[in-house]
Each structure stands twice: as structure tokens, then as C-alpha cells.
Amino acid sequence: MTSDETASGRPASGVARTLVISAAVLAVLLLGAAVGLLVKLPGSTGDSAAPASGSVDVGFCQDMAMHHLQGIQMANIARDRSADPEIRQLAFDIASTQLEQVGRMKGWLMMWNEHEQNISGVYMKWMDAAGIHGHGATTPEAGKPVMPGMATTEELTKLRTVAAGRDFDVYWLQLMLRHHVGGAPMAEYASATAGLPFVKTLADNMLKSQSAETDLMKDYLAKRGAAPLP
Amino acid sequence: MTSGKKTKATRNSVAAARSSVVASKPKPWGTIIAVIAVLGLAAGVFGYAYSQIHANNVKEAALAKWKPTDTNKDPSTQLAGIVVKDYKGSRHVEPTQRVAYDQSPAFGGPHDAQWADCTGVVYDKAVRTENMVHGLEHGAVWIAYNPDQVKDDALAKLKTKVEGIPYMMLSPFPGLDKPISLQSWGHQLKVENADDERIDQFISSLLRNANTYPEVGASCENSQFLANPAPFVAEKPGADAVPMDGGKDDSQTQPQPQQNPSTPPSGTASTPPSS
Numbered sequence: 001m002t003s004d005e006t007a008s009g010r011p012a013s014g015v016a017r018t019l020v021i022s023a024a025v026l027a028v029l030l031l032g033a034a035v036g037l038l039v040k041l042p043g044s045t046g047d048s049a050a051p052a053s054g055s056v057d058v059g060f061c062q063d064m065a066m067h068h069l070q071g072i073q074m075a076n077i078a079r080d081r082s083a084d085p086e087i088r089q090l091a092f093d094i095a096s097t098q099l100e101q102v103g104r105m106k107g108w109l110m111m112w113n114e115h116e117q118n119i120s121g122v123y124m125k126w127m128d129a130a131g132i133h134g135h136g137a138t139t140p141e142a143g144k145p146v147m148p149g150m151a152t153t154e155e156l157t158k159l160r161t162v163a164a165g166r167d168f169d170v171y172w173l174q175l176m177l178r179h180h181v182g183g184a185p186m187a188e189y190a191s192a193t194a195g196l197p198f199v200k201t202l203a204d205n206m207l208k209s210q211s212a213e214t215d216l217m218k219d220y221l222a223k224r225g226a227a228p229l230p
Numbered sequence: 231m232t233s234g235k236k237t238k239a240t241r242n243s244v245a246a247a248r249s250s251v252v253a254s255k256p257k258p259w260g261t262i263i264a265v266i267a268v269l270g271l272a273a274g275v276f277g278y279a280y281s282q283i284h285a286n287n288v289k290e291a292a293l294a295k296w297k298p299t300d301t302n303k304d305p306s307t308q309l310a311g312i313v314v315k316d317y318k319g320s321r322h323v324e325p326t327q328r329v330a331y332d333q334s335p336a337f338g339g340p341h342d343a344q345w346a347d348c349t350g351v352v353y354d355k356a357v358r359t360e361n362m363v364h365g366l367e368h369g370a371v372w373i374a375y376n377p378d379q380v381k382d383d384a385l386a387k388l389k390t391k392v393e394g395i396p397y398m399m400l401s402p403f404p405g406l407d408k409p410i411s412l413q414s415w416g417h418q419l420k421v422e423n424a425d426d427e428r429i430d431q432f433i434s435s436l437l438r439n440a441n442t443y444p445e446v447g448a449s450c451e452n453s454q455f456l457a458n459p460a461p462f463v464a465e466k467p468g469a470d471a472v473p474m475d476g477g478k479d480d481s482q483t484q485p486q487p488q489q490n491p492s493t494p495p496s497g498t499a500s501t502p503p504s505s
Contacts, residue, residue: 013255020261027268034275069396073349073451080453103447110440113299117396119434146394153352153393160453 050112057199059126060190061105062118063147064206067183068098070150074179077159078172086220087169094176094213104202123147127189149182151175170226177217178229180210296434304442306417306435309428313418319367319444321477325460328467329360332474335374335403336363337413340477346459348372348450350394353401356462361455362413365399368448369438372413373429374403380410380424387424397438397450404464415443 051057071094078091106116123146125137138147145152151159159175162168187210190203221228296305306312317338323329329340341363346353348370362372373388380388388410392400403411408420412429414436421428440446 016258020258020265023265024261024268027265027272030272031268031275034272034279037275037279066396069349070394076451077453113297115297115434116438116440119430119437121391121430141390150394153350160457 050114051195053114054126056126056190056194057196058109058112058114059118059124060186060194060199060203061109062115063123063126064183064186064190064203065102065105065109066117066123067147067150067179067186068102071095071176071179071183072098072102074151074156074159074172074176077156078168081160081164081168082172083164084169087172090213090216090220091172097209101202101206108199124186127186147182148185149179151179166224170221170224173217173221173224174226174229177214177221180214180217184210184214296431298435298439298441304435304439306414306419306432306442309419309431309435311419311421311428312432315416317416319415321479323360323472323477327360328463328471329363329477330467330471330473331359331363333418335359335372335406335411335413335418337366337372337418338416339363339474340472341367342460344455344460345448345450345452346399347452347456348397348399350392350396351399351456352389352393353399353459355459356402356404358460358462361460362399362401365450366413366415367444368397368450369415369440369443369446370397370399370450371433371437373398373400374406374411374413375400376406376409377402377404379406384409384424391429391433398433401462404462414439417442 075091075095075098078087079095082088082091109116121139123138128137143152143154155175159168159171162171184207187203187207191200191207194200194203218228295302295308298305304314307314313333315333315338321340322343323340325342325344329336331339336359340360342358342360343364344361345364345368346357346361348365348368356377366372373392375385375388388400392398409422410424410426410429411418411420412432414432417432417436419428419432436442
């Protein structure tokens with residue numbers, strides 16, 4: 001404004017005016033660039049970015065993949081050892097579904113440049129913020145399962161060696177039922193709090209399909225005159 | 231605050247005085263102040279952005295040190311004492327054959343078609359190396375220990391790193407030249423005690439690191455092997471042992487020529503299939 005008035009009165013200040021206007025334009029451009037930079041700052045970015053280490057998304061994928069792997073392992077033992085078509089069918093369903101889900105989670109972890117499994121030795125720490133289920137982090141101890149619902153080495157050995165037939169089928173159902181129930185809070189927590197929609201979707205899907213399988217296994221146990229593990 | 235007002239007032243009066251004296255050349259103070267303010271803001275935002283990015287980079291560098299990423303494919307190379315060798319995968323020997331391994335314990339080369347189960351298994355007895363090497367090919371980390379030197383508390387510490395942890399296995403290795411030796415495909419680190427921080431760093435760098443093992447996605451499950459693990463053989467392999475560049479490639483019907491094992495021989499197409 002001031003420069004306009006002076007410019008109209010004095011043609012000699014044309015150079016100064018050009019300089020001032022150029023500087024102003026440059027400053028505005030700089031400001032624009034700075035604002036552009038600001039919206040791209042790490043941490044302030046939105047949905048498309050990789051979730052941080054220790055986030056619900058990363059923690060769920062790492063720990064649920066590990067939890068699933070044991071489910072697959074037990075299902076494969078049933079494919080080897082059970083003669084009951086009902087058990088063999090359920091075992092195939094569990095093994096193939098969970099292996100496919102593990103593949104999804106490990107693929108995401110690779111894209112996010114994260115370990116495909118938790119190597120910190122502390123599990124489910126990403127659920128600490130919860131307070132909802134009060135699970136909190138778990139650290140493995142000798143002879144104890146790494147995460148809720150998981151079988152110990154001893155239990156797995158028993159599963160491999162228990163007499164084939166009803167004994168095996170019942171013990172397998174008991175371990176698998178406990179495995180499903182133990183993993184449910186993880187899926188529940190992630191389906192509620194994961195940051196990425198596709199992680200939420202998978203967690204929610206696990207929760208629903210596994211609770212259906214849980215009911216089925218309870219029926220199968222009842223049919224064989226057996227009860228779930230305490 | 232008072233002094234701020236005062237300087238501003240002083241500056242205004244000076245400007246006014248100057249414009250009245252040098253009426254020919256009044257300065258466009260409003261524009262200049264606006265430009266300086268905009269520049270200052272820009273500098274502030276750039277500075278903030280830089281400090282944020284810098285802090286983030288420093289944090290990530292510390293975290294990423296032992297984590298394989300696109301840009302740091304094999305962090306283990308920064309471990310003091312690590313031995314890295316390049317081995318070809320998928321070359322198998324018969325259950326009755328021995329391999330003349332070039333390292334002890336071996337961490338790559340021809341191996342038995344049966345992999346040692348590596349689903350977080352603690353082997354109480356020493357296991358045949360030819361099977362353990364196949365476990366490494368599937369992305370496992372094998373902790374071997376000298377049973378004369380590693381016992382009780384130290385052994386318990388190693389067990390907690392292995393038992394129930396997928397892609398981990400632990401076994402005694404009689405005659406081991408150091409108390410503990412860590413193996414992953416093409417990688418080895420020997421340490422003196424179970425508290426060495428490099429054990430976890432080795433595991434973090436190499437466990438199922440898709441950049442360093444040949445068969446990405448391969449399973450560690452082998453119930454058949456777990457039910458009856460092949461025992462360790464203490465004697466040195468004899469003259470009939472399979473050499474490091476020997477063994478049968480799974481994809482071939484005949485032993486590979488030694489020079490270029492990855493290229494299929496062009497002449498085999500005419501060979502009639504056996505049986």
C-alpha cells in the first residue's frame with residue numbers, strides 16, 4: 001500500500017518496488033513450501049503411512065501370526081493322526097484359513113519393514129493401553145505358554161503321543177478350543193483399536209469365524225462325552 | 231512488554247522523522263515488515279520440519295540397527311565376530327550320507343531332505359547336523375551350546391529364547407570350540423556366555439530375514455523328525471562324505487555340474503526319464 005503511493009509519485013523507486021514485490025512473492029512461495037512440508041511431517045501423516053513399531057497394527061500382526069502358527073501346527077497333527085472325518089475336516093479348515101491369514105499379516109509386516117514375528121520376548125505389549133481386558137504384556141517363562149491359549153511343549157508332546165482314536169480327538173479338541181478362546185481378546189482389541197482399516201477387518205473376521213468354530217468344538221466335545229479344559 | 235511497545239513507538243517516530251526529512255525516498259515499511267514476518271514464519275516452519283525429521287531419523291536409526299529393512303537388508307554384518315558365507319540352497323543328501331562341512335557347527339551347504347523341526351524346539355540330545363542345516367534353510371536360528379560348558383542358569387537363559395518361539399531351535403553340540411554358537415543360513419556367531427547382548431541382536435537381524443535364507447515362507451514343522459530326531463554323529467566324516475559343492479539338487483535328476491549349479495544343463499532334455 002505504502003509502496004503503491006510512493007511508486008505513483010516517484011518513477012525512480014520502480015527498482016525498489018520490483019525488489020520488494022519479488023521478495024514478497026518469494027516469501028509467499030516459501031511459506032507455501034513450508035506449509036506443504038508441514039503437512040508431510042513424519043507422525044502427522046494420515047492413514048496411508050506404515051504404522052509405527054509397537055502400534056496395535058504391528059503388534060497384532062506379529063503376535064497373532066505367532067499364535068496362529070501353533071494353531072496350524074496342532075491342526076496339522078490332527079491331519080496326521082485323526083481318522084475321524086469330522087475332526088480332519090475341521091483341522092483342514094483351521095490350518096488352511098490360519099495359514100492364509102498368517103501370510104497376509106507377514107506380508108503387511110514386510111511392507112512396513114517390521115519383523116515378521118515379535119523378537120522382543122515380551123508379547124501383547126500393544127494391548128497395554130487397553131485396560132479393557134486387563135491382559136497386558138506377557139513374558140515367556142519355562143514350561144508356560146508364550147501367550148494365552150497356547151499349548152506348552154509338554155502338551156504338544158502329549159498330543160503327538162496320546163492314543164489315536166477318541167483319546168486323541170478329545171485332547172485335540174480341548175487344546176484347540178482353549179487356543180481359540182485364548183486368542184480372542186487379541187482379535188477383539190485389534191478389531192476395536194487398530195489404525196488401518198484392513199487390519200481391523202481381518203481382526204474382526206477372525207473374531208467372528210473363530211467364535212463360530214469355538215461353538216462347533218464345544219458341540220464336538222459334548223458329542224464325545226468330554227468337557228473343555230478347565 | 232513495556233519495552234517492546236517503547237521500541238515500536240521509537241521505531242515509528244524514527245520512521246516518521248526520516249520520511250519527513252528524506253521525503254524523496256520513503257521506505258515501504260509495511261511491506262518490508264510483512265515480508266520479514268513471512269520469511270521468519272517460513273524459517274520457523276522449515277526449522278521445525280528439519281528438527282522433526284532429524285529426530286525421527288535418529289530414533290529410527292537406533293531402532294533399525296538390528297531390524298532388517300529395505301535399506302538395511304542384513305544388519306548382522308555389523309555384529310562383532312560374525313562370520314558370513316554365501317551358500318547355495320536346495321542340495322540334498324541321503325539319510326545315510328555325511329556332508330564334509332567347511333564349518334563347525336555347519337551353517338549352510340548340502341543337507342538331509344528332512345529338516346530338523348524348528349518350531350521353537352529345545353533338543354535335549356545332540357542332533358545330526360545334516361538335518362539342522364536344513365532347518366536353517368527354512369529361516370530358523372539354531373543355538374548350539376557346548377554341553378560341558380553351558381549348564382543350569384546359562385542353559386535356562388538360552389531355553390527361554392527358544393522354547394515355543396517359532397523358527398528357533400536349541401541343541402547341545404559336543405566338542406564345540408566356544409560355549410555358545412549361533413547359526414542362521416550363511417551366518418555364524420560364537421559367544422562366550424548366555425548374557426552376551428549379541429545373541430538377541432543376531433536373532434533380531436537374522437530370524438526369518440527374507441534377505442538371508444533361501445526358502446522364504448518354508449515351514450518349520452516336521453512332526454516325523456520331532457518324534458525321532460536323527461542323532462548327532464561325533465566322528466569326522468570319511469572320504470566318502472559329500473563335498474560342500476555336492477549333493478543332489480531337488481529339481482534335477484542327475485548330480486549338477488560343479489561350475490554353475492543354478493543353470494540347468496542344456497543337454498538333459500534328451501535324457502529319457504527313469505522309470
